[in-house]
Amino acid sequence: MQVQASYPRPELLQTADTVARDKGIDRDEVLQAMEQAIQKAGRSKYGQEYDIRAEIDRKSGEIRLMRFREVADPVENEATQIPLAEAKRLNPEAEIGDFITDPLPPIDFGRIAAQTAKQVIVQKVRDAERQRQYNEYKDRIGEIVNGLVKRVEFGNVVVDLGRAEAILRRDELLPRENFHQGERVRAYIYDVRQEVRGPQIFLSRTHPQFMAKLFAQEVPEIYDGIIEIRAVARDPGSRAKIAVISNDSGIDPVGACVGMRGSRVQAVVAELQGEKIDIIPWSQDPATFVVNALAPAEVAKVVMDEEQRRIEVVVPDDQLSLAIGRRGQNVRLASQLTGWDIDILTEAEESERRQEEFRTRSKMFIEALDVDDVIAHLLVTEGFSSVEEVAFVPIGDLAGIEGFDEDVAGELQQRARVFLEEQNAKLEAQRKELGVSDDIAALEGVTPALLVALGEKGVKTLDDLADLAGDELIEIAGSAVKLEPETANAIIMAARAHWFADEAQPSAAADSPDGE
Numbered sequence: 002m003q004v005q006a007s008y009p010r011p012e013l014l015q016t017a018d019t020v021a022r023d024k025g026i027d028r029d030e031v032l033q034a035m036e037q038a039i040q041k042a043g044r045s046k047y048g049q050e051y052d053i054r055a056e057i058d059r060k061s062g063e064i065r066l067m068r069f070r071e072v073a074d075p076v077e078n079e080a081t082q083i084p085l086a087e088a089k090r091l092n093p094e095a096e097i098g099d100f101i102t103d104p105l106p107p108i109d110f111g112r113i114a115a116q117t118a119k120q121v122i123v124q125k126v127r128d129a130e131r132q133r134q135y136n137e138y139k140d141r142i143g144e145i146v147n148g149l150v151k152r153v154e155f156g157n158v159v160v161d162l163g164r165a166e167a168i169l170r171r172d173e174l175l176p177r178e179n180f181h182q183g184e185r186v187r188a189y190i191y192d193v194r195q196e197v198r199g200p201q202i203f204l205s206r207t208h209p210q211f212m213a214k215l216f217a218q219e220v221p222e223i224y225d226g227i228i229e230i231r232a233v234a235r236d237p238g239s240r241a242k243i244a245v246i247s248n249d250s251g252i253d254p255v256g257a258c259v260g261m262r263g264s265r266v267q268a269v270v271a272e273l274q275g276e277k278i279d280i281i282p283w284s285q286d287p288a289t290f291v292v293n294a295l296a297p298a299e300v301a302k303v304v305m306d307e308e309q310r311r312i313e314v315v316v317p318d319d320q321l322s323l324a325i326g327r328r329g330q331n332v333r334l335a336s337q338l339t340g341w342d343i344d345i346l347t348e349a350e351e352s353e354r355r356q357e358e359f360r361t362r363s364k365m366f367i368e369a370l371d372v373d374d375v376i377a378h379l380l381v382t383e384g385f386s387s388v389e390e391v392a393f394v395p396i397g398d399l400a401g402i403e404g405f406d407e408d409v410a411g412e413l414q415q416r417a418r419v420f421l422e423e424q425n426a427k428l429e430a431q432r433k434e435l436g437v438s439d440d441i442a443a444l445e446g447v448t449p450a451l452l453v454a455l456g457e458k459g460v461k462t463l464d465d466l467a468d469l470a471g472d473e474l475i476e477i478a479g480s481a482v483k484l485e486p487e488t489a490n491a492i493i494m495a496a497r498a499h500w501f502a503d504e505a506q507p508s509a510a511a512d513s514p515d516g517e
Contacts, residue, residue: 014062020126027129032057034125039064043105050080053105066105072097134165138202139193145214146204147187150180160186160204167202175206175238175274187272189214206273207237215272216243219265220258228254231283234337240326241276242294242334244283255280279334287312287341294335298324301348308485311342318347362386370416379404392417425449436461444495451482466496 017035021028039055043066047053052069072095073082088095095101148160148167156171158180169180169188180186188204189211205211213230222228228247235241247254258280259266266278279297284290291312292300302315316324324345325332336343346354359381366377369388383402385391391399391413399410428449432442435456440463442452458477460466469477471489478484 011062014059029059030129031126032059034129037125039066047105048080050078052081064107066107068103068105070101070103072099072101134202135193135195138165138190142190142193143210143214144190145187145211145218146190147185150182150184150186152182153180158186160188162202165202167204169204169206173203173205173207175276177238178206178274207235209233209235209241212241212243212269212273212276212278215269216258216265219268220260222247222252222254222257227252228257229283232338232340234334235276236330236334238274238276240279240330240334241273242279242281242338244281244290244294244338246283255282281338287339291335291339291341291343294338295324295331295343298331300324302351309342310340311344313344313346315346315348315351318349321345321347366391369420370413372413372416376413388417388420392421428453432456438462441466441496444492446488446492446495448482451478451484454478454482463496463499467493467500469493 014032017028017031020031036055036057039057040053043053043055044051047068052071054067054069056065056067057063058065070081070083070088072085072088074085074097076082076084083101085095085097088099088101091101092099146162146167148162151159151161151166153159156174158169158174160167160169167188167190169186173188173191174180188206189208190202191205191208191210192203194201194203210233212235213233216230217223220228223230223245227249228245230243230245232244233241234243243258245254245258247257257265260268266280270276270278281293281296284293287307288303288305291303291314295314295316298316298320300314300316300320304313304315306312314324323331326334332343332345359378362381362385363374363377365388366372366380366385367374370377370391379402380391385394394414396407396410396414399405399413400407402410405413429452432449432452435453437452437456438461441447441455441461444466454477455461455466460469460477466474471486471493474489474493475484475486478489
């Protein structure tokens with residue numbers, strides 16, 4: 002085979018430099034793409050079955066095209082392998098596994114070969130550009146960027162960020178917000194994903210952190226870390242609440258965010274198309290934080306349920322509509338901001354409910370303990386809510402009630418315990434009538450009332466109970482038997498214990514000396 006001499010091709014290096022500079026990718030990646038294109042053209046000319054490789058000299062631009070054959074014995078593929086004996090003639094030091102290279106003449110690119118090479122180079126350069134974009138923007142999630150609207154497709158805005166394109170989807174735009182080609186847009190990068198068609202940079206103008214970052218740009222104290230934004234809740238384009246705290250007791254966090262004559266907050270409001278913003282002081286105390294979050298409504302009283310993360314807020318009658326807000330907006334944003342479920346009552350509603358609870362509890366004590374309404378009212382006023390509390394509270398707590406003495410307290414406890422015994426006896430008879438097994442009754446934490454509730458729902462054996470989930474057991478128990486999730490799960494696990502004991506028995510029998 003006659004090998005034509007190759008010669009320097011500085012124009013290749015110039016082209017690689019230009020492409021690398023324009024696309025912002027590494028020069029070596031462009032040259033590798035060119036090598037693959039030349040290699041592909043070489044295989045098209047000499048045969049796809051051959052192992053043909055191209056190399057471009059990084060200093061002179063000289064193209065070297067070579068055929069590679071692996072030294073093998075025996076030879077399985079003549080196109081890519083060469084016998085050891087023949088290889089020894091070409092290179093006396095050749096060993097099995099080495100490669101013998103044969104230089105090939107430089108390719109005179111025809112029109113089709115040139116087109117194929119161009120496609121390979123374009124594709125490789127595009128892949129390298131996509132990887133560069135992904136590497137650049139994947140670490141910028143959480144930043145605000147500025148760009149120009151390149152085009153609008155079905156309501157989605159394609160934004161030119163200079164070195165990449167990003168997508169601002171319709172549902173990430175503020176209501177009634179429209180952009181046109183060439184307009185400037187500011188948005189928040191909330192996700193960057195590597196997809197088949199290249200890296201996708203997703204922008205948002207409705208994300209809560211977009212507002213937080215805007216405040217950081219407008220308020221130097223936030224940027225410097227003196228003031229922290231602890232929580233943000235937004236109804237995009239309409240209203241928002243932001244909770245702030247100062248690490249410097251001499252700086253008012255709310256005042257700093259509002260700015261002189263409202264200049265700082267107004268700059269954020271203008272960017273968000275007039276979205277009203279309530280700036281609220283954050284508090285470690287949940288009750289105080291919820292009261293602050295419901296501003297501008299005034300709060301008279303709060304009652305917290307920490308286990309359910311629920312808080313009941315009592316407001317003056319004339320403040321109810323303000324506390325709830327238009328379409329429930331104020332209380333909904335306050336709930337999102339604080340992370341607590343908020344129930345709002347007026348003082349009149351709360352008073353009526355309290356009176357109803359007072360009447361119900363008083364009636365219960367009158368019937369259960371056979372006492373007059375004066376004693377029943379005294380018990381409710383002192384905070385007693387059940388017969389069990391009266392039966393098992395230290396006798397001194399009862400005797401300490403005004404108008405009571407130890408004799409009265411002892412009599413009340415005796416009556417309460419007799420009532421509970423009678424109730425339990427009735428429930429026990431009902432449980433047996435329903436067919437609930439003694440095995441369930443023996444489980445720790447299962448009360449007579451719970452046994453009846455289970456029987457009424459058809460849960461009568463250990464297996465029936467073991468098949469339940471914790472929330473199902475809580476639902477069966479209902480309001481009559483209040484079960485905590487931990488207690489419910491413990492009861493179910495105790496019911497399942499015999500399953501594991503049954504599994505262990507066969508293996509124990511197999512391991513015994515008498516086992517066959």
